[in-house]
Amino acid sequence: MSEIVFWLLAILSVGAALAVVILRDVFRAALSLVFLFLTIAVLYITLYADFLAVVQILIYVGAISILIIVAVMLTRDVWHGSPPGKLRIPALVVSVLLLGTMVFTIVTTKWQTSTEPPMQPTTVAIGNSLFSQGGYILPVEISAVLLLAAILGAIVLIREK
Amino acid sequence: MTVGLAHYLVLSAVLFCIGLYGVLSRRNAVVILMCLEIMLNAVNIALVAFSRYVVPTFLTGQIFAIFVIVVAAAEAAVGIAIIMTIYRWRESVDVDKFDLMKW
Numbered sequence: 001m002s003e004i005v006f007w008l009l010a011i012l013s014v015g016a017a018l019a020v021v022i023l024r025d026v027f028r029a030a031l032s033l034v035f036l037f038l039t040i041a042v043l044y045i046t047l048y049a050d051f052l053a054v055v056q057i058l059i060y061v062g063a064i065s066i067l068i069i070v071a072v073m074l075t076r077d078v079w080h081g082s083p084p085g086k087l088r089i090p091a092l093v094v095s096v097l098l099l100g101t102m103v104f105t106i107v108t109t110k111w112q113t114s115t116e117p118p119m120q121p122t123t124v125a126i127g128n129s130l131f132s133q134g135g136y137i138l139p140v141e142i143s144a145v146l147l148l149a150a151i152l153g154a155i156v157l158i159r160e161k
Numbered sequence: 162m163t164v165g166l167a168h169y170l171v172l173s174a175v176l177f178c179i180g181l182y183g184v185l186s187r188r189n190a191v192v193i194l195m196c197l198e199i200m201l202n203a204v205n206i207a208l209v210a211f212s213r214y215v216v217p218t219f220l221t222g223q224i225f226a227i228f229v230i231v232v233a234a235a236e237a238a239v240g241i242a243i244i245m246t247i248y249r250w251r252e253s254v255d256v257d258k259f260d261l262m263k264w
Contacts, residue, residue, distance in 0.1 A: 006164045010172050017176050017199050021183035026192060033195050040202050047169070047213040052205075052223050059230055064198065064237050071191050071241045075254045083188055085257065091185030099178040106170045111215070113166055118217040125220050126227070136224055143231045150235035154242035 005046055013039040024083070026072050034065045048118040051126050169210035176203035190244045190254040194237065201233045 016036035023029045037060040044053040085091075119125055129135040176199060183196030205226045212222025247261065248254055 003164050006168065010168075013172070014175055014179070017179040020192075020195055020199060021179055021187070026189055029192060029195060033198065036199065037202070040206065043169075043172075043206060044209055047209050048217075049209050049213070049223050049226075052209060052226055055227065055230060059234060060198070060202070064234060067237055067241055068191065068195060068198075071194075071244060074245065075191060075248050085186055085188045088186045091182050094185065095178040095182035098181065099174060102174040102178070103171055106167055106174065111166050113214045114217055116217045118213055119220065122220055122223065126224060129220060129224060130227075139228060143228060146235055147231065150238050154238045157239070157242040157246050 002046060005042075009039050009043050009046070013043065027069070030065065030069050030072050033068065034061060037061045037065060048120065049122060051123045166210055166214040169214075170207055173203045173207040173210065176200075176206070188255050188257055190247075190256050190259070191241075193256065194240050194244070197240075198233065198237065201229060205229055 013036055016032050016039060019032040020029045020036065023032065037056065041053045041056040041061070044050075044056055130140055131137055180196045180199035180203060183199065184193050187193050187196065208222040208226045208229070210222075212220060212226075216222070244254055247259060250261075251258060
């Protein structure tokens with residue numbers, strides 16, 4: 001059962017990613033990106049990462065895709081579409097070479113996997129390790145500062161002079 | 162053949178390379194930003210797969226993925242603000258015409 005789900009999700013996500021890269025119509029590419037985010041959220045569920053699946057839907061499908069669609073609508077180049085650049089062939093060669101190297105490395109490495117059953121509801125454990133003493137509280141604070149800096153930077157950049 | 166760690170890692174590598182091809186070959190800056198998001202999502206899949214198959218009782222990979230999502234959100238906001246600013250100046254989002262930093 002889980003095999004069927006994985007292969008289905010793999011085919012759908014690779015197809016959606018190819019559509020983002022290949023389609024000339026920027027708006028359709030953005031919609032295909034939203035579909036890709038949804039398939040990745042389901043992929044997280046198959047990996048027993050329930051909290052991360054919800055975070056993926058909230059942040060990527062909810063926020064980032066809206067931001068990208070607004071950007072597509074505000075930049076009027078929608079009508080020109082997304083023409084391929086001059087470096088198409090070198091880009092293809094570089095990506096295929098990198099893909100070959102990575103797949104070869106992944107397949108030939110003997111991964112030391114654990115057979116323990118995965119943690120079932122992950123939300124409590126993630127909350128504990130994010131906010132507890134000796135956990136990841138310092139990175140959480142730093143990411144809050146990073147988000148504030150990003151908001152201020154975006155406002156300063158976009159403000160009318 | 163049961164689905165294991167290697168399957169998820171290969172899927173992640175395929176998505177990463179599709180995103181890389183998009184970043185290198187497209188000319189529309191918004192599409193380049195979308196392909197960057199594909200690459201970050203591919204990395205997240207790899208992190209969650211490692212977390213599931215290598216250390217199932219610790220959630221280190223998932224927590225790392227959460228931080229990647231935070232940084233990706235910040236990057237998307239600032240990136241789109243930069244694209245909007247350049248669009249206001251140049252009336253274009255074609256990266257071949259972005260030569261503001263060329264002296």
